[in-house]
Amino acid sequence: MSKTFTRAEVAQHNTEDSVWCIIDHRVYDLTDFIDAHPGGSVVLNQVAGTDATVDFYNLHRQEVIEKYKDLCIGTVAGETPEIVTPEPGSLSQVPYAEPLWLRPQFKSPYFNDSHRRLQKALREFTDRYITPEAQEKEKDGTYISQELIDRMADAGILAMRLGPGKHLHGRKLLGGVIDGKEFDYLHDMVLSQELVRSNARGFQDGNMAGMCISLTAVQQWLRNEPLRQKITDEVLSGKKKMCLAVTEAFAGSDVAGLRTTAKKTPDGKHFIVNGTKKWITNGMFCDYFVTGCRTEKGFSVLLIPRDEGVETKQIKTSYSTAAATAFVQFENVKVPVENLLGEEDKGFIVIMSNFNHERFMMCCSVVRMCMTVVEECMKWCNQRIVFGKKLIEQPVMRQKLARMISLCESNQAWLESIAYQMCNMTYAQQSANLGGPIGLLKSHATRSAQEIADLATNIFGGRGLTQSGMGKVIEMFHRTYKFDAILGGTEEILADLGVRQAMKKFPKAML
Ligand code: HEM
Structure with a gap:
């Protein structure tokens, strides 16, 4: 890499036997790469011997040049590379890319x-x-x-x-x-x-999203202390995996409609569980299922270890199967009564007490993801040349960016203010005062995500529909933002919760 070449030297490597080019003052020998190039050999032959910096950055993400750095054979004599390569851990220098x-x-x-x-x-x-x-x-x-x-x-x-x-x-x-x-x-x-x-x-x-929303319930509600400690240690050390299994094909958020049953054995020592669960995140690889069941007089939550009566099948959803989303069947699964979370028939509170934190985490993620989308759009608009100009020079693009930035900044500010309130409240105070605001924020953040995904896809054009290359983050976001809008409570339910909670505190007097 310490070798230097003059531009005249590089210019001579424009034959079939030797294809060189310059990208950001560095010299690349593409001769052996040309047939493997995903964009084809013709385009590389067209730029052989020349400075291809503008063409390269018009078509590739920065990470491509990192990945193929072995093709670099030196720099242009007397010139210094200008493009910044982010180090692991560094902050982005793109405006509005960071909170x-x-x-x-x-x-x-x-x-x-x-x-x-x-x-x-x-x-x-x-x-x-x-x-x-x-x-x-x-x-x-x-x-x-x-x-x-x-x-x-x-x-x-x-x-x-x-x-x-x-x-x-x-x-x-x-x-x-x-x-x-x-x-x-x-x-x-x-x-x-x-x-x-x-x-x-x-x-x-x-x-481990499954763990985040289920181990919390075990910690709070499993009464057998040694068992609780054992399970917590196993899961937090990564040796065992846990998920939450509530939703069914028969009923989603409507817990009263669930059909999975847990019947006590005559000796009162076990429950026998039968039924199915659907859309169970991490279910494919989990060892423990924190499961909502119908019991004799109501709804109860059980910690069910995987055994031969538990069967999991993969569900394909619009995001990657890396989420390990499962359809789960429990067939005559024998569960000791000490695995009951909270009290029998009073499981509703066990499930509800978990929701604020789950929704808060989802707000954090979706708001931050929106910011990354803004970053991608800012980079693209600054890099992409169309009709002889950078995209950013088109007022219509700046209008879109302005809207996206405003949504991100306002949601992040709201989120930080809620996080601050959480720091200054007990868990009970959070439940009383913040369920509504967190619901409203989640609902607003995912409505914003929808608009941001739409605007970003228009900015990226065809690349926003392509799973590799420049627009891959935008394509992924546009395909998957709905997960945040549905999981942990849908937009409508949460918006409604926000208003209903507010009305509970409405003074009795006619104001
Ligand atoms: C070090 C030099 C180069 C490397 C390592 C490289 C690598 C790649 C890779 C990995 C892709 C797949 C898409 C992606 O992941 O972004 C790609 C696509 C492409 N490349 Fe290159 N490339 C190089 C230089 C060039 C140059 C100089 C040009 C044009 C003059 C070019 C034109 C293209 C085109 C047209 C595509 C398809 C882009 C699309 O479908 O959006 N490449 N290249």
């Missing part, structure tokens, strides 16, 4: 040094370990590797994903960048927002 609190010129009342340390460590962890695997698994549809799970368990990431609490006390997170006791809901927000940057919506859920 305001991470932009050096701005201040925030919410975040202290421990949030910044955690953000930095998580960004590096995600860039180095999660994103490469996420991209691969999203494409081939296989499940998360045990190696990555172990790495996340060691770093305390699995434990952090349950939110603040005693389970973090005494833990040194990410090698000690913060102490578990310091971890609050703003750290929690940072965690969700950094993990989502791997830009792979199916894998994002495949990456």
Whole structure:
């Protein structure tokens, strides 16, 4: 790479036997690559011997040049490469690509040094370990590797994903960048927002989303202490996997309509479970199912270990099968009564108590993903040349970007304000005061996501419909934003919840 060549020298390599070109002041020998080039050999022959920087960046993502850096044989004499290659862990320099609190010129009342340390460590962890695997698994549809799970368990990431609490006390997170006791809901927000940057919506859920919404219920409601500790240890160490199994083909959010039954054995020591569950995220690889069942006088929640009576079949949805979404069948599964969460026939509270945190995490992710889409659009508009001009020079494009930026900035500001309230409330106060606002935020954030996906696809044109290359993030987002609009409560239900909760507090007087 230390070799230098004059532009005249490069110009001579424009024959079938030797195809060189210049990209960003670096010299590339494409002779042996030409037949493997996904864009074909003709285009490379056309630029042989010339400076192809503008053409290259008009058609490729920055990561392509990184991946194929071995083709680089030197630089142009007297010239220095200009294009910035982001290092793992670095912040984006694209305007509006990062939340305001991470932009050096701005201040925030919410975040202290421990949030910044955690953000930095998580960004590096995600860039180095999660994103490469996420991209691969999203494409081939296989499940998360045990190696990555172990790495996340060691770093305390699995434990952090349950939110603040005693389970973090005494833990040194990410090698000690913060102490578990310091971890609050703003750290929690940072965690969700950094993990989502791997830009792979199916894998994002495949990456232990089931655990985040089920182990919390076990911790809060499983009364047998040694059993609770054993299971928590198994799951947080990554040795066992857990998911939440409530929805059925017969009933989604309508818990009263569920048909999975749990009948007590005559000796009162076991439940026998029969029934099916649908759309169970991570169900394919889980060892434990936190399952909603009909019991004699109501609805109950049971922790069901996988055994021969439990059968899982993969469901193909519009995102990658890396999410391990399953159809689950329980046939005469014998479950000890100590696996009951909360009280028999009073399972509704067990399921409901989990929702705020789940929805909060979803808000964090979808708002951050929207910001990444803005970043992609800003980069593309600055890079893409059409009708002899950069796209950004077209006022119609700037209008679209303005709308997208405004939606992202306002949603992020709302989210930070809610996270701050959560830091200053008990769990019970959160349930009383924040269920409505979180519901409204989730509903608004996913409506915004719809508009952002639509605008971004128009900006990218055909590339926004293509699963590889420049528009791949946009294509993925446009195909998958609905998961956030449906999972954890649909937009309509949550918007309605927000207004109903507000009306409960309406003063009795006629105002
Ligand atoms: C180091 C040099 C190059 C490498 C490693 C490279 C690699 C690639 C790769 C991996 C793709 C697949 C799409 C993607 O992932 O972005 C691609 C597509 C393409 N490349 Fe290249 N390329 C190089 C140079 C060039 C140059 C100089 C041109 C044009 C003059 C060119 C024209 C194209 C075209 C037209 C496509 C198809 C793009 C699309 O469908 O949107 N490539 N290239």
